[in-house]
Amino acid sequence: MAASYPKKKCGVLGATGSVGQRFILLLADHPFLELQAVGASERSADKKYKDAVRWKQSAPMSEKLSNLVLRECKAELFTDCDLVFSGLNSDIAGETGKGLQPGVSPSRSEDGMLTFKTEMAFIKAEIPVFSNAKNYRKDPIVPLVVPTVNPSHMDLIPHQRKHFGLKKGFLVCNSNCAVIGVVIPFAALQAKFGPVEEVEVFTEQAISGAGYPGVPSLDIVDNVIPFISGEEDKMENEAQKILGSLNADATAFNEQAGLRIGATCTRVGVTDGHMAFVSLRFKNRPAPKAEEVVQAMREYQSEAQKLGAPSAPEFAIKVFDEPDRPQPRLDRDISKGYTVSVGRVRDGAEGGYFDIRFAALSHNTVIGAAGSSILNAEVAVIKGYI
Ligand SMILES: NC(=O)C1=CN([C@@H]2O[C@H](COP(=O)(O)OP(=O)(O)OC[C@H]3O[C@@H](n4cnc5c(N)ncnc54)[C@H](OP(=O)(O)O)[C@@H]3O)[C@@H](O)[C@H]2O)C=CC1
């Protein structure tokens, strides 16, 4: 029988956005995370959720949640929550380019007062934050967690709390949505065959990845955009931290040394679901063949699954044998969007540099964003951090 956990009241910041709407869907019938509060900009505050949101999901919103009244994203308005999820734009979520360590020294507002950006203000108010924004992902004191890869990195939380003088507050980040879709297969392969050394990845990313209203229709219909600002840098630099290790006293991360990733990121006219086409080379010789890679991915069990997190998919990775799968429209909702689908697993070109090639599909607002945050929160509750 599944273990039961005490109910936790949660809030969603940025609840009207592309990621926020996915939180509303995924939290509607959660076994222990109860949606208590929703937040958005001043423009939306004090309106009922259903009146402020421009709902873009194919499933309807829950009647009960649709009547929640939106609050401004101020920590003092969320003290009735045990934790919050952040689907805030990065300019609202936190400092840019500086990271949390210097984030302890707050910004100075126009009137000269010291202010904290939103996520920092919440953790200072002792409210744990699970963030989708990019600001603090690479900060040495912030766990960057993909729940079906490295939930053990949350064991840095006591150190983070000590650093900030907090009792209950902490910050855990998700990675970039396109990164999530590739690190899950990488984790399965590395567990079996040792380090991946070199990767070349090409993505076709969904429109919902750009938020709402996002990409103008005249740009994306009947078209492919061969550039997403800032995306390739994240693809090339976030995986090393996720696939790295926590040191023995759980105070610092060692990034995976020697993992080089080259990325080309494009936007295509798909609503949800990022495709990634990967070529990779292992460090160890001889490298595994495609059949062994398929088996390793099929056997992969993540720690989130082993811990019994209720949203953890039965299989973190589904591998298709059919040569024309996965496809976004057909396969993005497998395990409600928590599973990454892989197909076209092939050996590298004969005599070529890369060992293996495959295609991976991930639902960018579920396992790529809101779903990962929810799974991370489940793990944090199971581990007793909340
Ligand atoms: N979309 C995706 O697939 C992924 C997104 N992310 C990240 O998640 C975050 C959210 O992305 P997404 O949902 O796409 O963005 P959207 O632009 O769709 O939504 C932004 C949300 O932030 C709110 N907001 C805007 N300004 C303010 C403000 N001044 N104060 C408080 N709230 C404000 C908006 O509320 P209002 O309606 O009132 O304007 C809205 O709820 C971003 O950091 C993004 O980079 C990460 C992974 C994947």
Ligand SMILES: N[C@@H](CC(=O)OP(=O)(O)O)C(=O)O
């Ligand atoms: N940039 C991603 C989504 C996103 O917002 O990513 P990030 O949180 O890393 O900025 C996309 O367009 O599909």
